Amino acid sequence: MEEKNQAPASKAETLSIKSSPVGLDIGTSRIVIADSPVNSDIRSQMNAFVAVPCSEMAENVLKQRGMVYERNCKNIYVYGNDTDFFASFLDTDARRPMHSGLLNPQEEMSQHIMQRIIQLLVPRAKRNEVLCFSVPGKGEGANGNLVYHEAVLKNFLQSLGYNAKAINEGQAVVFSELQDENFTGIGISFGGGMCNVSVSFMSMPMITFSVPKSGDYIDRNVVEVMGERNSTKVRLFKEENLDLSRQPKDDMTRAMHIFYEDVLQTLIERLRAEFKRSSQLPKVDRPMPIVLAGGTAKPAGFLQKFESMLRAGGEFPIEISDVRMAKDPLTTTANGCYIAAMSESK
Amino acid sequence: MSVDSTLIYSRIVERYAHFFDRPELRLRFLNHTLAQQTASREKVDAALERFEFLKKTRFYEQLLRLWLYHLIFQELGKLLPTASKQRRQILTFKSRTPFTARVIFRCYQYRRAVYPVGLATLAVLLFATYYGVGWSARHVNTYLAQRYRSGQRVVAVVNDQGSVYAQASARHLPGYKPEKVWLVEQKENYERYSNGARILNDFETTNHARGYYVFKQGRELADEGVRHEPVGILYHTSESDMLPFTADNNASIETHTRGLLEYVKKNKSYNYVIDRFGQIYRIVRDEDAANHAGNSLWADSRGVYVGLNESFLGVCFETKTEADEQLTEAQTVSGRLLTQVLRSNYQIDDADCTTHGLVSVNPSNMRICYHHDWTRGFPFEAMGLSDKYQVAPVSVGEFGFTYDDEMVSKIGGALWPGVVAGEEAFNQRAGQSKLKPEELRRQMHTLYREQMEMQRAARATSTNEPEPSSADQKGL
Ligand SMILES: Nc1ncnc2c1ncn2[C@@H]1O[C@H](COP(=O)(O)OP(=O)(O)OP(=O)(O)O)[C@@H](O)[C@H]1O
Ligand SMILES: [Mg+2]
Numbered sequence: 097m098e099e100k101n102q103a104p105a106s107k108a109e110t111l112s113i114k115s116s117p118v119g120l121d122i123g124t125s126r127i128v129i130a131d132s133p134v135n136s137d138i139r140s141q142m143n144a145f146v147a148v149p150c151s152e153m154a155e156n157v158l159k160q161r162g163m164v165y166e167r168n169c170k171n172i173y174v175y176g177n178d179t180d181f182f183a184s185f186l187d188t189d190a191r192r193p194m195h196s197g198l199l200n201p202q203e204e205m206s207q208h209i210m211q212r213i214i215q216l217l218v219p220r221a222k223r224n225e226v227l228c229f230s231v232p233g234k235g236e237g238a239n240g241n242l243v244y245h246e247a248v249l250k251n252f253l254q255s256l257g258y259n260a261k262a263i264n265e266g267q268a269v270v271f272s273e274l275q276d277e278n279f280t281g282i283g284i285s286f287g288g289g290m291c292n293v294s295v296s297f298m299s300m301p302m303i304t305f306s307v308p309k310s311g312d313y314i315d316r317n318v319v320e321v322m323g324e325r326n327s328t329k330v331r332l333f334k335e336e337n338l339d340l341s342r343q344p345k346d347d348m349t350r351a352m353h354i355f356y357e358d359v360l361q362t363l364i365e366r367l368r369a370e371f372k373r374s375s376q377l378p379k380v381d382r383p384m385p386i387v388l389a390g391g392t393a394k395p396a397g398f399l400q401k402f403e404s405m406l407r408a409g410g411e412f413p414i415e416i417s418d419v420r421m422a423k424d425p426l427t428t429t430a431n432g433c434y435i436a437a438m439s440e441s442k
Numbered sequence: 443m444s445v446d447s448t449l450i451y452s453r454i455v456e457r458y459a460h461f462f463d464r465p466e467l468r469l470r471f472l473n474h475t476l477a478q479q480t481a482s483r484e485k486v487d488a489a490l491e492r493f494e495f496l497k498k499t500r501f502y503e504q505l506l507r508l509w510l511y512h513l514i515f516q517e518l519g520k521l522l523p524t525a526s527k528q529r530r531q532i533l534t535f536k537s538r539t540p541f542t543a544r545v546i547f548r549c550y551q552y553r554r555a556v557y558p559v560g561l562a563t564l565a566v567l568l569f570a571t572y573y574g575v576g577w578s579a580r581h582v583n584t585y586l587a588q589r590y591r592s593g594q595r596v597v598a599v600v601n602d603q604g605s606v607y608a609q610a611s612a613r614h615l616p617g618y619k620p621e622k623v624w625l626v627e628q629k630e631n632y633e634r635y636s637n638g639a640r641i642l643n644d645f646e647t648t649n650h651a652r653g654y655y656v657f658k659q660g661r662e663l664a665d666e667g668v669r670h671e672p673v674g675i676l677y678h679t680s681e682s683d684m685l686p687f688t689a690d691n692n693a694s695i696e697t698h699t700r701g702l703l704e705y706v707k708k709n710k711s712y713n714y715v716i717d718r719f720g721q722i723y724r725i726v727r728d729e730d731a732a733n734h735a736g737n738s739l740w741a742d743s744r745g746v747y748v749g750l751n752e753s754f755l756g757v758c759f760e761t762k763t764e765a766d767e768q769l770t771e772a773q774t775v776s777g778r779l780l781t782q783v784l785r786s787n788y789q790i791d792d793a794d795c796t797t798h799g800l801v802s803v804n805p806s807n808m809r810i811c812y813h814h815d816w817t818r819g820f821p822f823e824a825m826g827l828s829d830k831y832q833v834a835p836v837s838v839g840e841f842g843f844t845y846d847d848e849m850v851s852k853i854g855g856a857l858w859p860g861v862v863a864g865e866e867a868f869n870q871r872a873g874q875s876k877l878k879p880e881e882l883r884r885q886m887h888t889l890y891r892e893q894m895e896m897q898r899a900a901r902a903t904s905t906n907e908p909e910p911s912s913a914d915q916k917g918l
Contacts, residue, residue, distance in 0.1 A: 275465040298452045299472045438466030
């Protein structure tokens with residue numbers, strides 16, 4: 097049996113005990129927690145880790161820098177926000193506990209590491225507080241696994257003492273952004289692993305689905321066509337420099353534009369198809385707004401690109417009032433989960 | 443709930459949502475109110491299932507709308523700040539809240555002041571409702587009574603006012619509405635349902651697709667075209683060898699069961715088998731007909747069914763008629779669970795759950811009980827069903843099938859009460875049509891054959907498959 101050796105927790109939050117509802121966005125790239133109505137209180141951790149063979153030297157470096165890690169007899173694991181630093185220090189790519197919105201079946205450490213990362217953010221519950229966590233919608237390759245994914249996370253969160261409830265990620269976007277419309281409209285989260293959509297009518301999800309293409313898909317394909325070695329570099333370039341409103345000037349940017357358009361095209365086509373297919377949609381008596389959220393929606397010019405591609409496809413099956421960006425795209429899902437958790441609390 | 447009413451309700455609820463500025467409170471308000479309204483409506487709908495016409499009245503819609511307002515105010519009361527000063531502020535300054543919404547809520551707040559008036563109104567309303575429902579129940583009863591006095595057919599009916607035969611026993615039993623049961627888990631070799639039923643599918647097989655007619659009068663069809671959905675359940679006995687049901691026989695009992703399962707799978711004999719340990723096996727899948735009741739007849743208030751392989755699901759208990767103990771406890775429990783699953787899946791009426799012995803006929807000599815499994819002793823009540831031994835079988839009451847001493851002694855020396863009632867009905871009918879019972883019987887005999895032929899032809903054209911021989915293929 098493995099011997100577990102936990103380094104002393106460096107962050108005070110691990111020790112505290114929680115007594116308010118919690119919203120938790122469990123994303124492919126990042127895990128985000130919202131537990132107060134103040135947006136600046138929202139915290140996050142990268143959902144990634146690096147493993148290195150045990151050595152005294154590596155452990156000393158980690159201790160000196162006060163980094164979170166875990167050691168078993170073979171390896172040292174660095175996870176959460178320290179991952180990027182350590183990965184670039186070792187010049188390797190980080191590993192991911194999740195892939196395309198779900199637990200990564202190729203990664204044997206996935207559950208264990210995710211539990212550790214979640215514990216960095218989520219303290220134990222005091223008395224069975226409500227915790228709403230995000231899960232993706234059904235989609236290509238995400239049906240059976242979805243049940244498993246949800247069940248595993250729910251179990252773990254319950255073991256921390258919470259009354260854990262799963263919320264569809266697109267629906268969380270609606271909860272966070274469409275209060276004035278009485279939660280009627282279309283919420284879309286463009287994340288790392290996938291895009292999640294929910295068409296909501298008066299807070300009830302009518303259509304939900306996911307498309308397994310988003311930020312990671314863009315990174316992966318750009319790496320491939322550009323012959324790059326390391327995807328972290330591509331991702332950082334994208335996050336810092338990409339502006340979709342300007343004509344691309346170099347090959348890397350051009351490739352990014354192409355795959356961004358690919359993602360948007362797939363999503364919009366799917367949205368059209370879902371509307372055509374769905375019979376249980378109430379005759380909505382008003383135009384619906386669309387809200388865009390998630391890290392992949394961050395670059396300048398994204399909203400305009402989305403809108404023009406939406407209009408370019410001809411008449412949409414329902415009337416759209418406006419397309420808008422979420423207030424803070426990186427924390428929208430967590431905030432929506434928090435609102436859901438509050439609404440379910442006594 | 444219809445899409446339109448969802449829209450109407452949501453519009454009403456929406457007017458009040460503006461009372462809430464905080465997103466979580468607004469969300470809770472919308473969620474709770476709409477969910478509760480949907481649930482209430484479903485309940486009312488279920489209660490009024492037999493009075494469809496009431497649902498079309500304006501009164502019904504008004505009542506539901508009133509109820510919605512009640513829910514809204516209840517939620518408002520719970521969720522708005524309790525301090526009355528704050529509440530006043532909300533009511534005066536929330537300009538976004540529509541004026542009418544504010545006024546109605548005010549009235550609700552001060553409802554205690556107008557309590558006496560309210561009470562009087564309520565009393566009048568209640569009386570009207572009572573009177574209305576009473577009137578409609580009487581109306582329905584009279585209608586049914588008239589219909590059955592003109593006495594064309596004696597059947598097990600869906601609602602217990604109808605058949606004098608079913609009434610006596612059914613009255614004392616609980617309501618037989620199919621409970622809502624749903625699939626919880628689907629694994630490679632079993633399905634698990636919300637009522638605890640577990641259906642194993644290791645022995646599942648296919649056969650030809652179902653296809654049948656419902657006959658209204660003579661050759662006239664109750665509705666257009668061929669139907670494909672299972673409409674009822676027939677319970678059978680396997681009549682296979684029984685070992686004493688003791689722990690030291692475990693292995694041999696299971697070997698027997700396996701043999702039985704392989705046999706019925708090969709012959710596509712039933713849709714389900716329940717073994718002695720209460721395990722439920724699916725044999726022929728539901729969409730397909732199994733060879734469990736070739737020459738047979740049953741009727742409900744919709745019409746007559748012939749050749750019930752096509753229209754009924756066959757459920758077989760591994761047991762033997764002569765056995766001391768007909769069903770093990772586990773079989774009884776599983777039989778009840780499976781009945782619930784099937785009734786819920788296909789909206790099967792209680793009236794259409796009966797046994798093989800009560801439907802089986804022999805057209806060559808016009809006798810009932812060609813097969814005689816469960817001509818007595820079937821635990822209908824334990825299955826959550828009304829007692830079909832009290833129901834006059836259509837084979838006797840309408841088609842004039844008879845019996846002889848030999849048959850009576852074969853089924854244990856006594857006929858079930860429904861047969862006697864059926865004979866009376868048949869003779870009465872012959873009298874009314876001024877025919878000798880023998881003549882009417884001959885006519886009905888021909889009709890039976892014609893109906894069987896029509897059905898066979900319908901199925902052959904709808905499935906384009908060769909027709910197996912018409913005799914029961916049961917060999918057990
Ligand atoms: N400023 C930015 N510009 C472009 N892309 C960005 C930016 N910031 C983050 N991203 C990308 O957004 C993605 C992560 O977004 P987000 O945190 O919403 O996803 P997630 O919730 O972890 O994943 P998912 O919802 O798919 O499970 C990554 O692909 C990341 O590269
Ligand atoms: Mg996300």
